[in-house]
Amino acid sequence: xxxxxxxxxxxxxxxxxxxxxxxxxxxxxxxxxxxxxxxxxxxxxxxxxxxxxxxxxxxxxxxxxxxxxxxxxxxxxxxxxxxxxxxxxxxxxxxxxxxxxxxxxxxxxxxxxxxxxxxxxxxxxxxxxxxxxxxxxxxxxxxx
Amino acid sequence: xxxxxxxxxxxxxxxxxxxxxxxxxxxxxxxxxxxxxxxxxxxxxxxxxxxxxxxxxxxxxxxxxxxxxxxxxxxxxxxxxxxxxxxxxxxxxxxxxxxxxxxxxxxxxxxxxxxxxxxxxxxxxxxxxxxxxxxxxxxxxxxx
DNA sequence: TGAATAAAAGACTTTTTTGTCTTTTATTTT
DNA sequence: AAAATAAAAGACAAAAAAGTCTTTTATTCA
Ligand code: FES
Ligand code: FES
Numbered sequence: 001x002x003x004x005x006x007x008x009x010x011x012x013x014x015x016x017x018x019x020x021x022x023x024x025x026x027x028x029x030x031x032x033x034x035x036x037x038x039x040x041x042x043x044x045x046x047x048x049x050x051x052x053x054x055x056x057x058x059x060x061x062x063x064x065x066x067x068x069x070x071x072x073x074x075x076x077x078x079x080x081x082x083x084x085x086x087x088x089x090x091x092x093x094x095x096x097x098x099x100x101x102x103x104x105x106x107x108x109x110x111x112x113x114x115x116x117x118x119x120x121x122x123x124x125x126x127x128x129x130x131x132x133x134x135x136x137x138x139x140x141x142x143x144x
Numbered sequence: 145x146x147x148x149x150x151x152x153x154x155x156x157x158x159x160x161x162x163x164x165x166x167x168x169x170x171x172x173x174x175x176x177x178x179x180x181x182x183x184x185x186x187x188x189x190x191x192x193x194x195x196x197x198x199x200x201x202x203x204x205x206x207x208x209x210x211x212x213x214x215x216x217x218x219x220x221x222x223x224x225x226x227x228x229x230x231x232x233x234x235x236x237x238x239x240x241x242x243x244x245x246x247x248x249x250x251x252x253x254x255x256x257x258x259x260x261x262x263x264x265x266x267x268x269x270x271x272x273x274x275x276x277x278x279x280x281x282x283x284x285x286x287x288x
Numbered sequence: 289t290g291a292a293t294a295a296a297a298g299a300c301t302t303t304t305t306t307g308t309c310t311t312t313t314a315t316t317t318t
Numbered sequence: 319a320a321a322a323t324a325a326a327a328g329a330c331a332a333a334a335a336a337g338t339c340t341t342t343t344a345t346t347c348a
C-alpha cells in the first residue's frame with residue numbers, strides 16, 4: 001500500500017510530533033530507535049520532508065527535528081504525497097495508464113470508493129492529533 | 145497497492161476468462177497484447193497461477209491458457225494471495241511487524257476497516273463475472 | 289515418424305527500492 | 319577561536335522487483 005520509505009516517514013513524523021509537542025527537538029538517532037527504522041534511511045526521507053516544509057530541523061548541539069505550529073496541521077496525506085506521489089489517490093488499482101470513467105477497469109467502481117476512503121483517512125489525520133494516545137501508550141509506532 | 149506482477153495477473157486472468165468462456169484457449173502472445181504487458185513476464189506469472197490450479201493450460205498446437213468451470217469461481221482475492229501473499233489482507237498499514245489490537249498503530253482502527261473493504265471487494269469478485277461487460281467494451285483491461 | 293506449435297523452465301539483465309557509510313556544513317557551547 | 323554536536327549531502331552497496339532471452343518439454347497434426 002505504502003512504500004517502506006513512506007511507512008517510515010509517517011511513523012517518524014508522528015514520533016517527532018509527539019516528542020516535540022512542547023518545543024523540544026529530537027535527534028535522528030532517537031527517531032530511528034523510536035520507530036525502529038534504519039537511521040540513515042529515515043534521515044534522508046526527513047530531509048525531503050524538511051525541504052517541502054512538512055518538518056523543521058536545526059543543526060548543532062541541542063538541534064534536531066521538530067514540528068512548528070503550522071506543521072502540526074499538515075495531514076498524513078501531505079506526507080504520503082511527498083514520499084510516494086499521488087498515484088495512491090488517483091491511479092488505477094489494476095495499473096492501467098490512467099484511471100478514467102470513460103475506460104474503467106473491472107475494479108474501477110469499487111476501487112474508486114475505497115481509494116476515496118483511504119484519501120479521507122489520510123487527509124483527516126492531522127500530524128498532531130495522535131500525541132496524547134501515543135504518550136499514553138495506547139497507540140504505537142513500532143512492533144514487539 | 146498491488147505489485148506490477150499482481151496487476152498483470154489480475155488483468156490476465158480476467159482476459160483469459162473472457163476469451164475462454166466457450167471452451168477456447170488463448171495463447172500467451174494474445175494475452176500479453178490484450179492486457180498490454182511484457183510477454184515473458186506475464187508468462188512466468190501465469191505459470192505460478194497454473195501450479196496453484198487457478199488457471200489451466202495446454203501445450204502444443206491449438207494449446208494455450210483457459211479456465212475450467214471450477215476456476216471461474218475463484219476470486220480475485222485468490223489471485224492476489226498467490227502473487228502478492230496475504231500481507232495486504234492482514235498486515236499493518238504502517239509496516240509494524242504485525243497488526244494487532246494489543247499494540248495498534250495510529251492508523252489501525254481506520255485502516256482495519258478499509259483493509260476489510262479491499263478484502264471484500266476482491267473476495268466477492270469472481271473471475272467469470274466480468275465476461276459480459278468486457279465483451280461489450282464497457283470494461284477494459286488496458287489503457288489507450 | 290517428423291515438423292510445427294505453444295507452454296515450461298531457467299539463466300540472465302536492468303531498474304527500482306532499500307539500506308549503509310563517509311564527508312561536509314551549520315550551530316552551539318566552552 | 320576551538321571543540322563538540324547534529325543535520326545535510328552524496329557516494330556506494332545490497333536486495334528486491336521487473337523485464338528479457340534462450341533452451342527444453344509436451345502436444346498436435348500432417
Ligand atoms: S480505471 Fe482502474 S481504478 Fe479507475
Ligand atoms: S497495527 Fe497498523 S494496521 Fe493494525
